[in-house]
Amino acid sequence: MTDTTHSDTISGVEITLDNVVKRYPGQKAPAVDSLSLTIPAGEVVMFVGPSGCGKTTSLKMINRLIEPTSGTIRIDGEDIRGKGADELRRSIGYVIQGGSLFPHMSVAKNIAIVPRMLGWSKGRIAERVDELLDLVGLDPERYRDRYPRELSGGQQQRVGVARGLAADPPVILMDEPFGAVDPITRQRLQDELLSIQRELRKTIVMVTHDIDEAVKLGDRVLILAEQARVAQYDTPETILAAPANDFVDDFVGSGSGLKQLSLTRVSAIELSIRTTARVGEESADVVARAEQAGDASVVILDDRNRPVAWRFLRQLRRSSQVQPGDRESLITLDHRATLNDALDTMLTSSHGGALVCGDRDQYLGIIDFDSVTEHMRAVEKHAAEVVGSSATQPTGYAPTGEGTP
Numbered sequence: 140m141t142d143t144t145h146s147d148t149i150s151g152v153e154i155t156l157d158n159v160v161k162r163y164p165g166q167k168a169p170a171v172d173s174l175s176l177t178i179p180a181g182e183v184v185m186f187v188g189p190s191g192c193g194k195t196t197s198l199k200m201i202n203r204l205i206e207p208t209s210g211t212i213r214i215d216g217e218d219i220r221g222k223g224a225d226e227l228r229r230s231i232g233y234v235i236q237g238g239s240l241f242p243h244m245s246v247a248k249n250i251a252i253v254p255r256m257l258g259w260s261k262g263r264i265a266e267r268v269d270e271l272l273d274l275v276g277l278d279p280e281r282y283r284d285r286y287p288r289e290l291s292g293g294q295q296q297r298v299g300v301a302r303g304l305a306a307d308p309p310v311i312l313m314d315e316p317f318g319a320v321d322p323i324t325r326q327r328l329q330d331e332l333l334s335i336q337r338e339l340r341k342t343i344v345m346v347t348h349d350i351d352e353a354v355k356l357g358d359r360v361l362i363l364a365e366q367a368r369v370a371q372y373d374t375p376e377t378i379l380a381a382p383a384n385d386f387v388d389d390f391v392g393s394g395s396g397l398k399q400l401s402l403t404r405v406s407a408i409e410l411s412i413r414t415t416a417r418v419g420e421e422s423a424d425v426v427a428r429a430e431q432a433g434d435a436s437v438v439i440l441d442d443r444n445r446p447v448a449w450r451f452l453r454q455l456r457r458s459s460q461v462q463p464g465d466r467e468s469l470i471t472l473d474h475r476a477t478l479n480d481a482l483d484t485m486l487t488s489s490h491g492g493a494l495v496c497g498d499r500d501q502y503l504g505i506i507d508f509d510s511v512t513e514h515m516r517a518v519e520k521h522a523a524e525v526v527g528s529s530a531t532q533p534t535g536y537a538p539t540g541e542g543t544p
């Protein structure tokens with residue numbers, strides 16, 4: 140994350156792994172073979188690598204869902220073996236795919252599991268539940284008493300994230316949390332996580348098999364080869380521009396120049412301005428305004444400046460006044476979204492562009508194909524230059540051509 144708007148207070152703590160080994164009974168080779176790693180306080184570190192390379196095993200050793208065969212794990216300097224496994228798990232948020240909600244418990248009950256175990260008062264729990272629902276973008280009034288089956292996949296995942304944050308733990312572990320939702324929902328969840336993290340500055344360790352997600356969310360990315368051997372551990376920028384070896388190069392993929400798009404936020408692009416209108420305005424006035432500006436469509440805003448619809452002029456002409464729209468069903472793009480996300484969203488739009496919103500869904504403008512294409516050309520050119528120049532410098536890594544590290 141390259142935003143400069145981070146809050147100054149880090150609530151996360153450092154995690155270190157020192158020669159950690161996990162050997163499952165009956166397995167010849169260890170699942171994790173001597174992993175050493177420092178995860179800095181307040182950062183998001185993404186574990187990425189092929190299936191079966193030991194990502195989940197490594198993650199679960201941090202909250203003692205799996206006990207290491209040997210080696211030491213410290214959280215905030217303290218050996219985790221010094222704490223009971225239950226106590227440890229209450230101080231670490233854990234979020235997995237689908238949210239893993241209990242089906243017979245309401246949303247509020249699901250979120251309150253750890254606070255209840257910690258003996259919080261009813262009032263404090265209720266307040267916390269509403270605060271968290273708000274944070275993950277679900278209206279508390281509407282959702283707190285629902286059951287998981289009454290929620291979409293994306294909403295269940297949001298509740299899962301809220302539950303992971305419930306007791307305000309300094310460390311959050313996430314295992315492919317957004318793997319089960321559609322691409323647009325995944326993108327929104329990722330953007331929300333970035334926005335939450337900017338405020339909270341937790342230490343977040345997230346497993347993914349998706350290099351794009353790793354690059355988008357990670358302050359650092361850990362690329363693992365078989366048996367959790369570290370292939371590269373660096374910032375997304377460095378990994379994309381200068382893969383340490385063939386394994387990383389293959390994993391990152393040939394389009395690493397294109398993948399730089401995952402590093403560029405919509406906020407870096409100049410947005411275009413389109414005619415806007417308020418619900419209830421005279422349609423004839425709005426159409427006249429749009430025609431004068433040469434716009435074929437108009438963005439409709441509510442009284443809090445949030446877009447509720449994006450209509451073509453022919454649609455506006457059907458009624459004398461501008462009609463309200465359903466804000467929740469309108470697809471918008473967060474200004475923190477990446478250009479990759481923007482392209483996905485634009486492809487689903489009949490307008491050849493996407494509505495961009497800032498904090499609290501405030502309307503900012505429109506991103507269209509032309510501005511993205513223009514930016515892509517510049518980025519590709521720059522990436523080619525960076526890769527070209529780094530190839531001539533000694534890297535200290537194994538030379539290419541020796542296979543996996």
Ligand code: ADP
Binds near residue numbers: 190192
């Ligand atoms: P990843 O999350 O990267 O896909 P895992 O950590 O789940 O990988 O698994 C790493 C290796 O350990 C795999 O070879 C897997 O088959 C093996 N493994 C995982 N869990 C167990 C288990 N409970 N018992 C035996 N082998 C396991």
Ligand code: MG
Binds near residue numbers: 194195196
């Ligand atoms: Mg796994």
